[in-house]
Amino acid sequence: MGNYNYFYRCIGCGRELDAPYSVCPFCGGPVIIEYPEPRFRVDKSRPGIWRYGSLLPGFGETVSHGEGLTPISSVDGVLVKNEKKNSTGTYADRASAVIASYAKSTGVRLIKTEYIEAFTQSLLYYLKGMAKVRVLVRSLDSLSMDDIVRIYGMNNVDVTTKDTSIGDEARINYLNPLTIEGLKTIVFELYERRVRAENIVVPLETGVLAYSLVKGLDDLRKAGAEPGYTVVAAVVKGASVPEIVMRLGVKVAEIEAEEVLDALGRLTRKGFVTMPISAVSFAVARILGSSVAVLTMGYKPYRLYTGRGQLREEIIELLREKGRMTAYEMWKERQSYTLRAFYKVLRGMEVRGEVCSEVEARGARKVKYFRLCKNP
Ligand SMILES: [Zn+2]
Numbered sequence: 314m315g316n317y318n319y320f321y322r323c324i325g326c327g328r329e330l331d332a333p334y335s336v337c338p339f340c341g342g343p344v345i346i347e348y349p350e351p352r353f354r355v356d357k358s359r360p361g362i363w364r365y366g367s368l369l370p371g372f373g374e375t376v377s378h379g380e381g382l383t384p385i386s387s388v389d390g391v392l393v394k395n396e397k398k399n400s401t402g403t404y405a406d407r408a409s410a411v412i413a414s415y416a417k418s419t420g421v422r423l424i425k426t427e428y429i430e431a432f433t434q435s436l437l438y439y440l441k442g443m444a445k446v447r448v449l450v451r452s453l454d455s456l457s458m459d460d461i462v463r464i465y466g467m468n469n470v471d472v473t474t475k476d477t478s479i480g481d482e483a484r485i486n487y488l489n490p491l492t493i494e495g496l497k498t499i500v501f502e503l504y505e506r507r508v509r510a511e512n513i514v515v516p517l518e519t520g521v522l523a524y525s526l527v528k529g530l531d532d533l534r535k536a537g538a539e540p541g542y543t544v545v546a547a548v549v550k551g552a553s554v555p556e557i558v559m560r561l562g563v564k565v566a567e568i569e570a571e572e573v574l575d576a577l578g579r580l581t582r583k584g585f586v587t588m589p590i591s592a593v594s595f596a597v598a599r600i601l602g603s604s605v606a607v608l609t610m611g612y613k614p615y616r617l618y619t620g621r622g623q624l625r626e627e628i629i630e631l632l633r634e635k636g637r638m639t640a641y642e643m644w645k646e647r648q649s650y651t652l653r654a655f656y657k658v659l660r661g662m663e664v665r666g667e668v669c670s671e672v673e674a675r676g677a678r679k680v681k682y683f684r685l686c687k688n689p
Contacts, residue, residue, distance in 0.1 A: 314356075314363045315371030315414075319348050321490055333415065335486045343557055345528060346370050346490045353536040355505055360634065362407055362498040368532050369411065369494055372418035376439060379633045380406035381498055385508060385605065388583050391598045392510060394499065395585065397611025401438050403431040404522065404609045408495035409439035415491055416444055416483065423482040425449065431610055432487045434463045437470055447482065448472045488521050496522055497529025499607060504533060504540045512604040514594040517548035517565060520558035522609065527563055545604070547597035549573060572596045580608070587611050624650050624658045625667075629685065632668065637684040659683060
């Protein structure tokens with residue numbers, strides 16, 4: 314589904330590299346993916362970020378959990394791109410889809426990753442059943458209750474403060490060329506939908522998101538498109554600006570903390586519950602005008618999925634992806650459950666109005682198709 318003609322390159326020293334390093338092993342510079350023959354084609358038959366496969370790295374395997382194509386709405390006159398609508402409730406799902414595709418294709422069995430809240434939680438979700446993940450935490454204090462539920466509720470994950478190598482693990486940190494490729498799809502979506510705005514405003518944080526969007530615009534231009542947006546990284550006055558942002562010349566806009574609190578109020582009252590760090594982009598977009606604010610994440614309470622609860626989630630995922638399926642077709646895709654379990658869980662979901670069904674004749678047989686109800 315991706316573009317197989319790509320390579321890894323350090324933008325510090327210009328060297329071509331053989332793997333998606335977090336930073337260049339020669340000079341410590343940022344590493345990106347380049348496409349010698351960039352083309353921008355949208356495969357409208359694909360629901361998520363892989364519809365932009367012509368400008369994403371091709372790995373042989375493609376992992377998707379319905380990330381991408383997040384809605385845009387107007388809040389107090391500001392266009393808001395709501396990244397909460399991704400699978401685990403954060404923009405990081407876009408990165409996780411690309412990283413998981415890479416991991417699945419290379420068949421790596423152990424992945425080590427430094428702990429960064431939403432990113433780690435998203436990555437664990439995407440790597441479920443694929444590889445064992447070792448999460449490096451700096452200290453016990455850095456784990457929130459939410460993290461504990463999410464991380465320790467999963468099999469195949471261990472958490473450690475010791476960064477020792479056992480030799481055959483892949484190390485995937487937040488900053489790496491795969492993350493950049495995943496996150497840049499936000500601008501592809503704005504461009505595909507011809508959203509009219511001058512600026513795309515994102516929270517500055519580590520600078521990775523801002524830089525990823527700049528890279529996405531660059532890729533579009535190299536493919537002959539004229540997206541015409543400027544990426545603005547929003548930050549609270551007085552915070553430090555990461556080196557990557559200064560180095561790559563990303564535009565930065567500062568804002569008073571009071572304005573961010575005001576933005577939080579406006580967003581929350583309109584039903585957009587988000588972190589202060591995410592509201593910063595809304596506050597800046599309001600002042601700049603003609604802007605789309607990217608709300609990077611929302612509040613999505615996490616439930617510990619076990620047994621039937623887990624199967625229900627997987628059914629929703631499958632139907633989101635495929636539109637409609639029979640119980641048998643679902644079971645063929647998820648054989649870790651029994652066919653009987655599918656029938657049981659689907660019956661409950663139908664009673665609760667979560668799935669709707671239709672019966673069709675196939676020869677002499679009747680076949681029951683399930684789909685997600687329009688307004689659950
Ligand atoms: Zn280098």
